[in-house]
Amino acid sequence: MKFGETFMEYLQGDQGKVSDKYSPHVEYKRLKKVLKSCRACRASALKESNSINGEEDDHETSNCQFESCQLCDQKFFSELKKEASDIAGCFSSRVRRLLQLHTAPGMQKYLVTLRQCFKNDQQAMMQECQILIEYAMMNAIAMQKILKKYDKVHCSVNGRNFKSKMRAERLEILQSPWLIELGALYLNFNESNGGKSNELFSQFSCNLSDTEPIMTLMFPDSVKLEYDLTCPICLDMVFNPYALGCGHLFCKSCACSAASVMIFQGIKAASKESKCPVCREVGTYANAVHMMELDLLLKKRYKQYWKQRHASERAESVKQSRQYWDLQTRYVIGY
Numbered sequence: 001m002k003f004g005e006t007f008m009e010y011l012q013g014d015q016g017k018v019s020d021k022y023s024p025h026v027e028y029k030r031l032k033k034v035l036k037s038c039r040a041c042r043a044s045a046l047k048e049s050n051s052i053n054g055e056e057d058d059h060e061t062s063n064c065q066f067e068s069c070q071l072c073d074q075k076f077f078s079e080l081k082k083e084a085s086d087i088a089g090c091f092s093s094r095v096r097r098l099l100q101l102h103t104a105p106g107m108q109k110y111l112v113t114l115r116q117c118f119k120n121d122q123q124a125m126m127q128e129c130q131i132l133i134e135y136a137m138m139n140a141i142a143m144q145k146i147l148k149k150y151d152k153v154h155c156s157v158n159g160r161n162f163k164s165k166m167r168a169e170r171l172e173i174l175q176s177p178w179l180i181e182l183g184a185l186y187l188n189f190n191e192s193n194g195g196k197s198n199e200l201f202s203q204f205s206c207n208l209s210d211t212e213p214i215m216t217l218m219f220p221d222s223v224k225l226e227y228d229l230t231c232p233i234c235l236d237m238v239f240n241p242y243a244l245g246c247g248h249l250f251c252k253s254c255a256c257s258a259a260s261v262m263i264f265q266g267i268k269a270a271s272k273e274s275k276c277p278v279c280r281e282v283g284t285y286a287n288a289v290h291m292m293e294l295d296l297l298l299k300k301r302y303k304q305y306w307k308q309r310h311a312s313e314r315a316e317s318v319k320q321s322r323q324y325w326d327l328q329t330r331y332v333i334g335y
Contacts, residue, residue, distance in 0.1 A: 177243035245287035
């Protein structure tokens with residue numbers, strides 16, 4: 001079965017209920033028609049030109065021989081970028097809502113569950129997790145396929161460049177920190193079930209290496225993603241991890257230190273001019289994501305390491321807090 005048929009079957013099937021009118025998806029069929037119309041127009045124009053010049057029609061000329069096509073670019077890339085932005089926004093908001101149910105503290109979790117009409121038990125959360133994983137995967141594959149199709153039709157690398165541009169603008173859903181959180185949620189659910197994989201995740205697997213801090217996500221069609229959980233600053237496994245707006249993972253204490261803010265003040269206290277220590281992008285601290293599911297997973301898997309880091313960070317936070325308030329007191333009383 002071709003991917004186009006598989007994708008349409010997914011959208012129309014039970015598992016495609018996430019892709020209703022409220023949840024955007026890649027308009028694969030429509031974008032494919034745009035490319036087909038471009039190919040037909042180009043082939044017709046080239047055939048007419050060849051007939052005038054008395055040249056034979058070459059099969060290879062049926063593809064557009066220009067790296068940029070105004071007919072396609074106006075419709076194709078603008079629509080695809082909007083769809084990618086909508087998909088990323090929908091995915092992050094749904095994952096955030098799901099994680100809120102699992103990681104919220106006692107009373108807050110009760111109130112959230114109450115608002116959701118008592119429907120969010122563990123089984124329902126696992127189903128939502130599975131739906132979101134499939135939603136991310138199917139749309140990512142659809143985007144990859146249609147961009148590859150664009151390059152094939154136009155004999156160009158513009159599709160590949162557009163994919164790199166989406167990644168730079170943080171619209172690439174497979175590079176989203178929320179997908180790492182879903183993987184951590186899956187492992188947390190799996191451990192709560194005694195290590196037995198749930199049938200809902202028969203097409204998905206996630207592993208956290210015991211020898212090195214790498215999370216591996218395995219999807220259908222042998223798609224494999226690896227996420228390095230090493231902090232680029234302390235070069236150790238991330239503790240109390242945060243993902244900055246650019247997607248890079250850091251320990252909270254390391255990220256605060258890089259932004260010249262104290263641990264007890266938090267990452268959000270960083271100035272707007274603060275740069276990511278890795279890519280040097282400005283303004284990434286404002287959109288930082290607290291990776292609570294990942295932190296919970298590391299707490300379960302590496303108990304001794306987590307306790308040591310927790311004690312160390314707490315001691316440093318108390319020390320910084322005392323120094324800060326001592327300075328504030330001296331400033332007020334005039335010492």
